[in-house]
Amino acid sequence: MPTLHITRGFPAAGKTTWAEAFCAETGAVNINRDDIRRTLRIGQHGTQRQEDAVTSVQSALFAAAVDNRSDIVLSDMNLRPKRLRPFLTGADRAGYTVEFHDFRAELDELLRRNAARDVERQVPESLIRDLWSRFPQNRWPSAERIIATVRAMTDGTFSPVDNPRDLPHCVLVDIDGTLAHHNDLRSPYDWARVSQDTVDESVRDTVQDIHAAGVRLVIMSGRDEVCRPETTEWLARHGIPWDELHMRPTGDQRSDWMVKDALVRAHIQGRFHIRYCLDDRQQVVDHYRAIGLKVFQVQPGDF
Incomplete structure (x- = not known):
């Protein structure tokens, strides 16, 4: 062979x-x-x-x-x-x-x-x-x-997400590369230093408008769960509203798109109608679209 x-x-x-x-x-x-x-x-x-x-x-x-x-x-x-x-x-x-x-x-x-x-x-x-x-x-x-x-x-193991419109509406929002930028001041996996990230003001303004309109904001992050306290503090400090925050399970080393697929199916499907997603990473954008979700890609993210 x-x-x-x-x-x-x-x-x-x-x-x-x-x-x-x-x-x-x-x-x-x-x-x-x-x-x-x-x-x-x-x-x-x-x-x-x-x-x-x-x-x-x-x-x-x-x-x-x-x-x-x-x-x-x-x-x-x-x-x-x-x-x-x-x-x-x-x-x-x-x-x-x-x-x-x-x-x-x-x-x-x-x-x-x-x-x-x-x-x-x-x-x-x-x-x-x-x-x-x-x-x-x-x-x-x-x-x-x-x-x-x-x-x-x-x-075709990853089937389309069931997304009925008669459920409460939400928008899925990414953090790294979407709401936050590390600007090479830290490694993308240096979770202890996420509080140093800068905020993307355009995306922050957008999610503030979404939340003010009564649509629920669900943050879906590829960050390890270990940095949840630092992440929630950073969100609060920069005035970013959110209703739910779902993160990569501690120690999970799967690709971002796999992690987010699992988070959507475990926490979102059957509870919310996903209006659209805000993300930057190409692998996640491609997968969201493959399972039937609308995505607005905020910047190139082919890595």
Whole structure:
């Protein structure tokens, strides 16, 4: 049975070195977006049209390798599980096994290795630091969880939310990236410092108007429940009204969209009619829409 190998890791973590050696030894096909960019003479980050072209080539190479029943290596960072969905789905349908290969390294080591690279292969130090902050290694979901999630999405396990209009109306509002911004003053997962966040005045004004009109405000947050006291204090300090606050259960490391799906079904469905949702994160926006909810995306949030 052929195998799909998926690497995970930051720039300079050793993914390419391993993939090239592994493919030379086994004959597996290595598919890498940076290689495609170099072939197309695109820089490290092209325009949206160029990146779409890279994705098209990547998908075509994957389909050809699957048709040949070749072992495949996807040797990119692969830190955003949703971007793996078409490949995991294709591999599942074609009878492939899937193996994840994690390449972990401390920040100082990544920066040292990056500086030692050939100039054309170096990435900005700021990019490595940003990725390190946004994707903490201790929060990477397990391979089993990613595969199970993709299968659930493909199989339609996540059915539309029952949302009858004759129930009391509410609006679902996100916090991080919607009501609040950490502005790189803290890690997105540094729950002890959420009180330092700045408020988004436009979104605050909007939710104040919603609440004044008699519509219930339900805050749905991917924050860990451990920072509920700091979060409620922050909301009060910034004059943000709310009727209910639902948060990620302590220690739950599922993706935001999965957490919010579970919160909606456990606490909202059957009690309220959801008029719409305010959120920024693309994975949540996409999922809300997939289960039949109206969403206003307050800013880009593809992370």
